Amino acid sequence: MSENTSQQFNFELVSSEEKLVSEPAWQVTIPGEEGTFGVRAGHSSLVSSIRPGIVEIVSAQGNTPSKIFIAGGFADVTATNCTILAEEAMKLEDLDQGDIEQEISSLSSNLDNAKDDVEKIRLTRQLTLAKAKLTAITGQLAA
Amino acid sequence: MPSLKDYRDRIASVKSTKKITSAMKMVAASKLKKAQSQAEASQPYARAMAEMLERVAAGVTITDASPKLLIGTGSEQRHLLVVVTSDRGLCGGFNGNLVRLARIEINRLLSEGKEVQIITVGRKARDLLKREHGSKIIKNFTGIGGSSRVSFAEANQVTEMVLDQFEAGNFDVCSLIYNNFKSVMTQEPKAQQIIPFSLTDTIRANDNDAPEVLASPYAFEPEENEILGLLLPKNLGVQLFRALLDSAAGEQAARMTAMDNATRNAGEKIDGLTLVYNRARQAAITKELIEIISGAEAV
Numbered sequence: 151m152s153e154n155t156s157q158q159f160n161f162e163l164v165s166s167e168e169k170l171v172s173e174p175a176w177q178v179t180i181p182g183e184e185g186t187f188g189v190r191a192g193h194s195s196l197v198s199s200i201r202p203g204i205v206e207i208v209s210a211q212g213n214t215p216s217k218i219f220i221a222g223g224f225a226d227v228t229a230t231n232c233t234i235l236a237e238e239a240m241k242l243e244d245l246d247q248g249d250i251e252q253e254i255s256s257l258s259s260n261l262d263n264a265k266d267d268v269e270k271i272r273l274t275r276q277l278t279l280a281k282a283k284l285t286a287i288t289g290q291l292a293a
Numbered sequence: 294m295p296s297l298k299d300y301r302d303r304i305a306s307v308k309s310t311k312k313i314t315s316a317m318k319m320v321a322a323s324k325l326k327k328a329q330s331q332a333e334a335s336q337p338y339a340r341a342m343a344e345m346l347e348r349v350a351a352g353v354t355i356t357d358a359s360p361k362l363l364i365g366t367g368s369e370q371r372h373l374l375v376v377v378t379s380d381r382g383l384c385g386g387f388n389g390n391l392v393r394l395a396r397i398e399i400n401r402l403l404s405e406g407k408e409v410q411i412i413t414v415g416r417k418a419r420d421l422l423k424r425e426h427g428s429k430i431i432k433n434f435t436g437i438g439g440s441s442r443v444s445f446a447e448a449n450q451v452t453e454m455v456l457d458q459f460e461a462g463n464f465d466v467c468s469l470i471y472n473n474f475k476s477v478m479t480q481e482p483k484a485q486q487i488i489p490f491s492l493t494d495t496i497r498a499n500d501n502d503a504p505e506v507l508a509s510p511y512a513f514e515p516e517e518n519e520i521l522g523l524l525l526p527k528n529l530g531v532q533l534f535r536a537l538l539d540s541a542a543g544e545q546a547a548r549m550t551a552m553d554n555a556t557r558n559a560g561e562k563i564d565g566l567t568l569v570y571n572r573a574r575q576a577a578i579t580k581e582l583i584e585i586i587s588g589a590e591a592v
Binding site: 167169194195199226 | 334341342345348349510511512513514520527531
């Protein structure tokens with residue numbers, strides 16, 4: 151492993167429909183299924199699933215991280231590459247707290263009125279996702 | 294004998310048909326471009342997924358605890374076929390060829406004494422299979438890619454349906470029958486088994502960009518079989534999405550070719566009709582002249 155801590159590695163974020171980010175990064179923080187972990191160049195090879203949360207990308211040491219919300223997926227890490235397969239991804243600054251709170255309340259009321267099970271499962275899934283978004287913004291657990 | 298006006302009307306009608314077919318050709322060409330760029334945009338994900346699966350597969354030991362999507366149910370008795378066509382016609386042999394392959398597959402399975410269920414994607418698949426195999430169709434999806442663009446969410450509806458049926462234990466083997474987009478000129482109907490999943494097939498499908506397998510040992514979080522259980526349904530979604538994209542691009546390509554031919558035929562028809570029309574017109578003029586001359590001679 152190199153001692154050079156300013157080394158960059160290739161970071162890619164792809165969703166099923168398009169490639170979203172492809173750039174060199176210094177450090178990436180990923181919300182893994184079994185705990186959040188950071189990746190730098192020379193990280194040992196790892197495949198992990200990701201829970202809904204925020205990925206923080208620092209392009210060079212000392213830079214402010216760009217934050218991207220992803221709704222789950224997988225990360226594939228090698229010493230020189232880090233690829234994230236995201237189910238859904240959006241920039242954190244594009245998320246609006248008011249909109250999401252509104253979405254949560256409308257989803258909750260829809261869920262209460264839902265008749266068949268399929269509808270319920272679909273709404274519950276959307277609700278979990280919306281709550282994860284809210285958690286990502288406020289940084290605290292949504293009720 | 295048709296009058297001159299009849300000829301004029303026929304020429305006008307063929308001309309307006311030609312206008313329609315050439316407009317459809319141009320619309321199809323622009324939709325094809327969109328569909329192709331979308332198919333390209335979805336490539337990185339599919340490739341990354343294949344790479345990841347390969348890595349996990351290299352590290353996993355297949356046991357009875359492995360996901361059923363990989364090892365199967367232990368039986369091959371009940372088959373589910375997902376037949377992907379377009380919603381609309383006027384695209385040459387695109388749907389006909391595909392449904393022909395589907396029929397061959399169905400009849401082969403039935404003759405081997407297997408049970409067959411069908412999920413159809415696209416109105417044409419349902420319409421063309423309804424008479425013969427209507428009772429086997431358990432679900433029909435229409436309107437996918439209707440807004441000129443196949444979204445992953447739409448593809449996911451089909452994926453979820455397939456997975457739900459699998460988890461409910463309603464079938465053992467699932468195959469996908471779709472039009473593989475080879476080029477603008479050729480779309481090839483293709484049958485591909487998606488459950489139980491064959492790792493080598495996916496890797497071969499991505500062969501042109503064969504990922505280098507790294508010798509370094511991988512760590513898995515959570516452990517291999519579990520992550521495989523999470524990856525495989527996602528991969529199924531990717532495969533279905535890709536098939537739908539291929540089919541959407543193929544449909545537009547087939548329509549473009551069909552409409553190009555139709556436009557050319559209409560042009561030839563107009564030329565032929567114009568020739569006949571002119572001949573008839575000249576014959577009428579000649580006849581009139583003869584009448585005048587012979588009338589004058591008689592005086």
